[in-house]
Amino acid sequence: MSSRVPQDRRRRRPTRSGVLLSEDLIVQTALRLIGEHGPEALSVRRLGAALGCDPTALYRYFHDTDDLVLAIADRIIGDAMAGFVPGEDWVASLREMALRVRAGYLAHPRAAAMAAHRVTRRRSEIQAVDTGIGLLLSAGFERAAAARLYLAFIDTVLSHAATDAAFQALPRQQREADHRAWRDVYQDLDPVAYPALTAVRRELPGMADGSFEEAVDLLLEALAARAPARRASTGGSSPG
Amino acid sequence: MSSRVPQDRRRRRPTRSGVLLSEDLIVQTALRLIGEHGPEALSVRRLGAALGCDPTALYRYFHDTDDLVLAIADRIIGDAMAGFVPGEDWVASLREMALRVRAGYLAHPRAAAMAAHRVTRRRSEIQAVDTGIGLLLSAGFERAAAARLYLAFIDTVLSHAATDAAFQALPRQQREADHRAWRDVYQDLDPVAYPALTAVRRELPGMADGSFEEAVDLLLEALAARAPARRASTGGSSPG
DNA sequence: CACATTGGGTCAACCCTGTTGACGTAAGGC
DNA sequence: GCCTTACGTCAACAGGGTTGACCCAATGTG
Known part of the structure; x- marks a missing residue:
């Protein structure tokens, strides 16, 4: 199985285009991608392109696409109810x-x-x-x-x-x-x-x-x- | 455009394995496939294999996969409402x-x-x-x-x-x-x-x-x- | 400052998917 | 019987997710 995702993240390498990846940046970029180009625009390859990194670099941060989607869902729930009294x-x-x-x-x-x-x-x-x-x-x-x-x-x-x-x-x-x-x-x-x-x-x-x-x-x-x-x-x- | 789907269907050719295709048989087989192996098991190629025909033969009956999905949905509705007065x-x-x-x-x-x-x-x-x-x-x-x-x-x-x-x-x-x-x-x-x-x-x-x-x-x-x-x-x- | 470690970005490859155009065969009308 | 054409088949293309291998550089250690 893919234990490509480490728990403690210490080392950061900039991608070929100079971007410093992070779980947060990936989720954020994924949401932007969906918002701008429609839901069908979310794919590992396109997300990699949008981030300026190799598509497979994402597997260092998420087990698979479903894992990524769940991370996105986390944020949605929090955002929806934020500040509600x-x-x-x-x-x-x-x-x-x-x-x-x-x-x-x-x-x-x-x-x-x-x-x-x-x-x-x-x-x-x-x-x-x-x-x-x-x-x-x-x-x-x-x-x-x-x-x-x-x-x-x-x-x-x-x-x-x-x-x-x-x-x-x-x-x-x-x-x-x-x-x-x-x-x-x-x-x-x-x-x-x-x-x-x-x-x-x-x-x-x-x-x-x-x-x-x-x-x-x-x-x-x-x-x-x-x-x-x-x-x-x-x-x-x-x-x- | 794919006008591969005719409105009046007259000629029937058995497939290589001898099966006589029909819209009805395809929908029925698709339902069985999904019921047995889950929604992700429904693909043109797998459905073709289950039917014993070339996968692309399905395009003679349905415009595209979405068309097939809609036919499946309508069959479920029809079965549910059958005999309702x-x-x-x-x-x-x-x-x-x-x-x-x-x-x-x-x-x-x-x-x-x-x-x-x-x-x-x-x-x-x-x-x-x-x-x-x-x-x-x-x-x-x-x-x-x-x-x-x-x-x-x-x-x-x-x-x-x-x-x-x-x-x-x-x-x-x-x-x-x-x-x-x-x-x-x-x-x-x-x-x-x-x-x-x-x-x-x-x-x-x-x-x-x-x-x-x-x-x-x-x-x-x-x-x-x-x-x-x-x-x-x-x-x-x-x-x- | 130098070294060994290793996180993680990259690349190539694999197998999956839907879909199309071309091809040829056999089924049906006449 | 022929002629038309419906339709099953085949090859090919573009795009998808995912993995194993490679290797560079960032880091902890001395």
Whole structure:
């Protein structure tokens, strides 16, 4: 196996073009590459070219490409929730959490698409779960309900965000083809076979834009309707 | 451009090994391949080998690999929705659609994990969309609302199902590790740093079972609350 | 200051992938 | 029977990840 990655890194050699490699620089350059030239631009060879080093030099820093992707994912999670402070309005706070997660994913779609379905168990995730459940407790839900409903909420948010990220992570041709599908294919259907689609034909092009916020709002409406306490509380209640 | 795929297929030549190719056989073999050896086992060359034909023969049936993936996705949808007839209770019908989709994904977890986020723009998908929007129209929603809300509903269902499928598609070790880790890590936390998690500590193990139905129920509650026509789930009244 | 050690950048090579153009054969309509 | 052409086959290309070997220079040691 490749134990090309050492734990303690002491010696640094500049590459042929004079750049001093580091794990941080590589992750940063990878994110820039994705941001500028699309998700499909991330490959070992292209990353090497962008860094000004031989592609295989990266294997001195990461076991394989998956290792690199996970390192990128680490940073995404941290960036998304950085500086978030839950407010007194639990609905609004949950909503902001949802939007932050999605924004973090969409900022780096390919890495997010690859890592979205994994349980990180890191501090940022644990912190987020604690915050979210705390918000539902402050809303008056009992413990079991708070845990269960938070799971339903965050799973939906994460799944949705992953879907959006996966779409952004598609190669441009496929992405545009999927986008066009709502305009083209769904516009020219047999009215007898597909009456409902024919009826809403004019509304379909808008569907390509996604439904994240609508879904979050629906969920929050349902949660608010189920909440025992009617007002968004001042949040100071201590857990016994 | 590759117009290698004809619309009307008349002539059939057996391959060198005697197999008679067809779009149906190819999709079926691809599903088997993915189910047995994982999503990464699906390549043109391997599929050709499994079928007993030259790999490039597949380009006579599918535009490119993406086209094949979309065909696989549509087959999964078609199988899941086979025999489904929407009833008079639109909430219950949407609920059954959701459960069917999820069951279809879980029947082919690895294929679903690969194809879940795509717009197949094929028959089975179009049929399902027509059915779903028709249900919301029958509930009294206006056209734009019906289209928008159906998208939010089905996106949530598909995303959730994809998450469940992705989890099932994980290697057993990783899957069980994730499952266990949830209990272990979240049971031994600093009460001061994570008060909410500590409060609901005993409820957490149940969270590992997933939240699909809870999320669907929340969504349907919100939809029912927004519906102009008041007759929802329990009533047996027929829609005009 | 000199030396031995070794981290790590580089190169060549391997095997994988999707895809295309050319080729020829056999299947079907007439 | 012929003629057309659908379609299975083959060779080739560009690009991917990954590895083993090479060797220079940065570093700890004396």
